[in-house]
Amino acid sequence: MRVLSAITMLGFAALVVYATSALPPRGDPDAPSHQYLSPYYIERSAGEVGTPNIVTAVLGDYRSYDTLGETAVIFTAGVALLMVLGRGRKRD
Amino acid sequence: MTDPHGSIILNFIARILMIPFIILYAFYVLVHGEAGPGGGFQAGAVLAAAVILSRLALGREQRIVSTGGLVTLAVAGLLVYALTGVAPMLFGGEYLDYSHLPVPSTDGIVFGQVTVRSVGVFAIELGVAMGVMGVLGAMFDYLTGAEWGDTDAG
Numbered sequence: 001m002r003v004l005s006a007i008t009m010l011g012f013a014a015l016v017v018y019a020t021s022a023l024p025p026r027g028d029p030d031a032p033s034h035q036y037l038s039p040y041y042i043e044r045s046a047g048e049v050g051t052p053n054i055v056t057a058v059l060g061d062y063r064s065y066d067t068l069g070e071t072a073v074i075f076t077a078g079v080a081l082l083m084v085l086g087r088g089r090k091r092d
Numbered sequence: 093m094t095d096p097h098g099s100i101i102l103n104f105i106a107r108i109l110m111i112p113f114i115i116l117y118a119f120y121v122l123v124h125g126e127a128g129p130g131g132g133f134q135a136g137a138v139l140a141a142a143v144i145l146s147r148l149a150l151g152r153e154q155r156i157v158s159t160g161g162l163v164t165l166a167v168a169g170l171l172v173y174a175l176t177g178v179a180p181m182l183f184g185g186e187y188l189d190y191s192h193l194p195v196p197s198t199d200g201i202v203f204g205q206v207t208v209r210s211v212g213v214f215a216i217e218l219g220v221a222m223g224v225m226g227v228l229g230a231m232f233d234y235l236t237g238a239e240w241g242d243t244d245a246g
Binding site: 048055067072074085 | 207209
C-alpha cells in the first residue's frame with residue numbers, strides 16, 4: 001500500500017514537472033497572459049476600481065470570488081485543525 | 093509557557109515597545125494595501141505575530157485577546173467578507189459588485205480620490221485580516237495546548 005501510494009505520488013510529480021516544461025519562461029514578455037490580460041488590468045483598473053495598487057484591484061475586485069474562496073480555505077483549514085487538536089479537551 | 097517570565101525588561105519591551113508597534117504596523121499594512129504593497133493576508137499575519145508574542149512573553153498576563161475571541165474573530169472575518177458581497181445585492185447590484193454599496197458619494201467618489209469600489213475592497217481586506225489573525229492565533233493556542241481565558245480588567 002505504501003509502495004503504491006509512493007508510486008502514485010511520483011507519477012503525479014512527474015506529470016507536474018512535465019507540464020511545467022510547457023509553460024513560457026518566467027518573465028517572458030511574449031507569454032499569453034501578457035498579451036491582453038496584463039495590459040487590460042494596467043490600463044483600466046485605475047478607472048474601473050479606483051484602487052492605485054493594481055495587485056489589490058485584481059485581488060479584491062476583479063477576482064474577489066477567488067479571494068473569498070481563499071479566505072474560506074484558510075478558515076476551513078483552521079477550523080479543521082482546531083477540531084483535530086481540540087479532541088478530548090474538556091469543555092467548561 | 094502560560095506562566096509569565098516575570099522579567100521586567102521582557103515585560104516592558106513586549107508590552108510597551110513591541111506589541112503596540114506591531115499592531116500599529118499591521119494596520120498600516122492593511123490600510124496601505126490600497127496604494128502599495130500590503131493587504132489583508134499580510135496584515136492578518138502581522139497581527140497574529142503580535143498575539144503570539146504577547147502569549148510567549150507575558151503568559152497568562154497577556155491582555156490582548158482570548159482563545160475564544162480569536163475563534164470569534166476568524167468567523168467574523170469570513171462573515172465580513174461574505175456580507176460585503178451580499179450588501180450590494182440589497183441595493184440592486186450583483187454579488188461583490190461594490191459599486192452598489194450603500195456609501196454616500198457623488199459620482200462614485202466618496203471623498204477625495206477614494207471611490208466606492210475602493211471602500212468595498214477595503215472592507216473585504218479587513219475581513220481577510222480578521223480571518224487570518226483569528227485562524228493563526230487560535231492555531232497557536234491549540235498547538236501549545238493552552239487555553240487562554242478572557243482578559244482581566246487592567
